[in-house]
Amino acid sequence: MSGSPRSYSFLVNPASGGGAAPDAVVPVARLLRDAGAEVDVTYSPGPRAMAGLVAAAIERGDVVVSVGGDGMLSSLAGSVSLADGTLAILPAGRGNDFARMLGLPDAAAGPEAQARMLLEGAVRRVDLVSWTLSGAAPRRVAGSVYCGIDARAGELVDRAHRLPRTLQYPYAALRAIAGYRPARYRVVVDGESRDYEAATVVVASSAYYGKGMKIAPAAVVDDGLLDVVVIEAASKLSLMRSLPKVYDGSHVDLPQVSVLRGRRVEVAVDARGPVPVGGDGEPLGVLPGLDGVPAVVEVLPAALAVVGAVGSPRAPG
Template sequence: MRQFTAVVNPTAGGSTGAAALLQVARLLREAGAGLETEYSRSLAHAQDLARAAGERGRIVLAVGGDGIAGGIGGALSGTDTVLGLVPAGRGNDFARTLRLPTEPAELARILLDKEPRRVDTIEVESAAHARTVVLGSVYAGVDALANRHANQSRLLRGAASYYAGGLRAVTGWRPASYRVTVDGVEHAHRGYTVVAANSAYYGSGRAIAPAARVDDGLLDIVMIKEAPRRLFFTLMNELKTGAHVDRPEVEILRGREIRIEADRPVPYGADGEVEAVLPVTARVLPGDLAMLF
């Protein structure tokens, strides 16, 4: 029977991390699985706990949102340790990409019975931030600023915090001139944002890259060009369904490595946690992590 170590972000989703684990934990134990629980003090601490559990041959459960999922997934990338997710954050976008159920019994069955599958991860390098590995996406521009506002929100949760953060970010944003190099080919881009996506979703359910796949060895690169603000607000709404990809203001490329530069200090982020300033290089690490989904 499988042996699990749950690494919990106790502040995820407004302190719901531990609560989200309770029902799943009961079902795992009733089925005969072993389960130990560790509470993280920080993302770095969560990564250390996950590595230590993996070295003992245990399956690691990341309990929280995209920050702890991406942080632990990055820490385990390149190892044989298997990762499972118990979604309990604001966005849960990587869990959404994997189509993980929210119902405890269905999730417990996946954790108990599914065979691990390999997924891609993203290596992120920047002079402004130490090398890291994440799961979902790297985004540079207005959405990085929007994510910062969402993380700072105390009154709003989930999609509402990201939408409000987006409105606040766009209000004061002016388009930047980017140099985007994909697999050695340079592309000039002026606009709002550049996203290198392994996951279809970001920002609490917004389908930024609907065609992205976690196991194809490629990043989907979405570039939103300069447009009137009223049109950008329309694009924000279309992100709910992915309809934005059909607009001429949106360009999509695919590749294994991307470098993003800009004509001024532009913020970038990754999986809701990394916050730094361009330039940044992101490259896909094909099949570098084993997951249950």
């Protein structure tokens, strides 16, 4: 491998991928060291310690490497971007959707491809998503924020560890649909308000979530825009039948799906019970009611420097 070796701080979530993350690190770290790079590996002591570890790594001039899934990535992306550092991703979780969006090599590509990406991959800037509830500090998310069925499915995935990994997300999605109740969402995009009877609302910078579901097929991570996907209320059977279309993005052609674009999105809901919100596989709370202060989702253009990210123009249309 050629190129000037960087120095790396690997931050590893040992629970990611059913415990696969630690094994993913060893061969890649060995190849980097063989190429002359300095490598430090730390197993995550918990989210509260992450900011300090990131700050120390960036002060040393290291590239911070997220080893785990989308939740681990999201816990690091905000800290890295706020400190103006550089992030790299070694995907080792169940979903790995942000790495998929960026075209990064996963475990199937082999450690040589992953080490080459870390050593030689170009650094480019991508957008992040800011999520804010009234009275709380903003939270930076890498891929998307989602409300309703999607967030409920995310909760169920965390309880589906006994199932094969390929079945966990489809199982959770079907369970979430089976128990869903439609709600009235108010969605305000760049000041223009719309009301929907809907099953879910997704605000995305990245096309993928839920282990390869192409929820926002036209989304691009470096265009300074958010794609808002609203799946309006339908029968449970209709939602279940349309679920496979989400994997190739063709669901956006259905009449009950609306796609909006903008830079600032407000969301509130009128529902019979709490409507959960998730982001990058992690819970973010519940949506406020229509009589409260709406949740705010904003794009943060070029907020994060990432090694090896592949840019792509927005699809026409």
